[in-house]
Amino acid sequence: MSSNSEKPTPPAAAKPAAKSPPKKPEEKPIELPAFEKGLADKIVEQFGEKVEVAFVKEDRVRINVSKENVHDVAEFIRDGLNYDHVESVSGVDYPQDKEIEVVYHIGSYTDSSLARQILVLATRSQREEDPIPGNDATKLPSLRDIFYSVEFHEREVFEMLGVYFEGHPDNRRLLLPEDWADLPPLRKDFAIKGR
Amino acid sequence: MTAELPPGLALQKVDERIMTLNVGPQHPGSGHMRIVVQIDGDYIVACDPDPGYVHRGEEKMAEYRNYILNIPHLERPVIHDSCNVLYPYVLGVEELLGIEVPERAKYVRVIASELNRCIYIMYWLAIYGIFLGHSTMFMWPAGDREFLIDLMEKMTGARVTHAHFVPGGVRNDLPPNFEDVCLRQVNYFEKRIKEYAAVFYDNPILISRTKDTGVLSRQDAIRLGTTGSVLRASGVDYDLRKKEPYDVYDELDFQVPVMKEGDSYARSRIPWLDMMESCRIIREALQKMPKSGSVRVKLKPNPKGGNDTVYKRVESGRGSLGCYIVSDGKPEPYRVKLSVPSFRNLIALPYLLKGEKLGNMPSVYWSLNYWPVEADR
Numbered sequence: 001m002s003s004n005s006e007k008p009t010p011p012a013a014a015k016p017a018a019k020s021p022p023k024k025p026e027e028k029p030i031e032l033p034a035f036e037k038g039l040a041d042k043i044v045e046q047f048g049e050k051v052e053v054a055f056v057k058e059d060r061v062r063i064n065v066s067k068e069n070v071h072d073v074a075e076f077i078r079d080g081l082n083y084d085h086v087e088s089v090s091g092v093d094y095p096q097d098k099e100i101e102v103v104y105h106i107g108s109y110t111d112s113s114l115a116r117q118i119l120v121l122a123t124r125s126q127r128e129e130d131p132i133p134g135n136d137a138t139k140l141p142s143l144r145d146i147f148y149s150v151e152f153h154e155r156e157v158f159e160m161l162g163v164y165f166e167g168h169p170d171n172r173r174l175l176l177p178e179d180w181a182d183l184p185p186l187r188k189d190f191a192i193k194g195r
Numbered sequence: 196m197t198a199e200l201p202p203g204l205a206l207q208k209v210d211e212r213i214m215t216l217n218v219g220p221q222h223p224g225s226g227h228m229r230i231v232v233q234i235d236g237d238y239i240v241a242c243d244p245d246p247g248y249v250h251r252g253e254e255k256m257a258e259y260r261n262y263i264l265n266i267p268h269l270e271r272p273v274i275h276d277s278c279n280v281l282y283p284y285v286l287g288v289e290e291l292l293g294i295e296v297p298e299r300a301k302y303v304r305v306i307a308s309e310l311n312r313c314i315y316i317m318y319w320l321a322i323y324g325i326f327l328g329h330s331t332m333f334m335w336p337a338g339d340r341e342f343l344i345d346l347m348e349k350m351t352g353a354r355v356t357h358a359h360f361v362p363g364g365v366r367n368d369l370p371p372n373f374e375d376v377c378l379r380q381v382n383y384f385e386k387r388i389k390e391y392a393a394v395f396y397d398n399p400i401l402i403s404r405t406k407d408t409g410v411l412s413r414q415d416a417i418r419l420g421t422t423g424s425v426l427r428a429s430g431v432d433y434d435l436r437k438k439e440p441y442d443v444y445d446e447l448d449f450q451v452p453v454m455k456e457g458d459s460y461a462r463s464r465i466p467w468l469d470m471m472e473s474c475r476i477i478r479e480a481l482q483k484m485p486k487s488g489s490v491r492v493k494l495k496p497n498p499k500g501g502n503d504t505v506y507k508r509v510e511s512g513r514g515s516l517g518c519y520i521v522s523d524g525k526p527e528p529y530r531v532k533l534s535v536p537s538f539r540n541l542i543a544l545p546y547l548l549k550g551e552k553l554g555n556m557p558s559v560y561w562s563l564n565y566w567p568v569e570a571d572r
Contacts, residue, residue: 059439060506062504084417084418085417085418085419085420086420087420087422087508087515087517087534087539088506088517088519088532088534090519090530090532090534092521092529092530093530103504103519105506105517105519105534109417109426109431109433110417115433115438115439116438116439118506118508120504120506147420148418148419148420149418149419149420149539149542151542152538152541152542153538156538173247174245174246174247175246175247175250175571175572176247176250177247185252185255186254186255190255192255192256192259
């Protein structure tokens, strides 16, 4: 008897459980790693609406900033959060948005709590159809006066995507030949033969 | 006149006393790179590295091939260290596709990665030796390297370009009896490299040529964002195998060699100490490795990543090596960026060479553990 009376209950209990999985994606933000969340919060606290936290993952925080604010945010990242060097500067071309994104991956050697962390700072610049590298509107402020280590990286982005960094002391070609007269090669409209 | 020229073409006025020398790009002393040095008498007053002679557009090529086809050509920047140069890409793709790697594959990767580190360092050491005029130090590492290359050949089937790491594990399982052969070779290798101290590292002529040349202070090493042996020779204890352990490095016991001098001697000694730690890691990994099991997760054909970005990094033979992958939901990555240690360390060269004698250039330049092909990509 008792076993019979118990039998109907499990399906009843299972039904609310079956409903719960769709809710799970909403719960995910609560499981954000605490330390990384704290870093993102500090930046948001300082700059408010000017910054957008794109994602907070384990060991990685990504901040999107407009090009007017990127210099101030980078300065705060160095002075307020103890990051001290840039590992990588990557340019990504988005022809459909008419924008070029420049992504700084910033790390820290001096602060041992940040040794695992990489702060990803992304900003976007206007993109022109017929680029004249250096003399068109595709410009961003250079972060070289804040992070010395971006010097060669920004030179590379300049020649590969045509993003001119204002305030960079040495905007020369680095990897490409001096007489390169084609489009910046990492733009999407520069096609490889046969592909 | 100069104001109208586009940036990058502006002319520079020079003092007549100063002579400009082009070293490279085909000069053996510079590798495949041109170094423009300005000298006053015998002293270098300015130095302008000009990489790009062997630029092959690896990053552009990666945008046209799917995640699996990218494997063989993305290891080409450093063929002697091909497992390590591929490692961050493979880890990144695994995160994008959400793949869990079998335990045995993780150990096989660590062993392959450490063997590759030694192979690379031996090659670098051979070059460093010959440019200091020490031809024994060219012959010994070039010969002893073969023990490990034989091991890698047994493991992967290729002497240098292994293409062994794939998203989801490694391409093939270890051959039968590999553990015993590996242990024997590695033990002998370790005995051999200890003998290098007597002929090279404790050699007074070498010490007089490299001590106190090209000193990089701790503060500058951090500010310039250097990495790997250059950073650790300047007293910063930073190794990604300890700081951000990937695969099974957190289960292995090893030391990270650090020196405080920051000169050419320290920079050349750190990789040698690294090799001894690598031998330790290999022995321990062979012991702890599961004796059987799968080494590769089967993937769907033409796997697609979501709309996501990922940045993974590993410690290669030269330092921290990062890979930034942007995926837009297609089988091909939207953008792959390799953040290579050689390129990051290159920025230190003008600072180190300023004020040095021209004759010290090779000892400073090669002590940066620099690989021109990797910097150019």
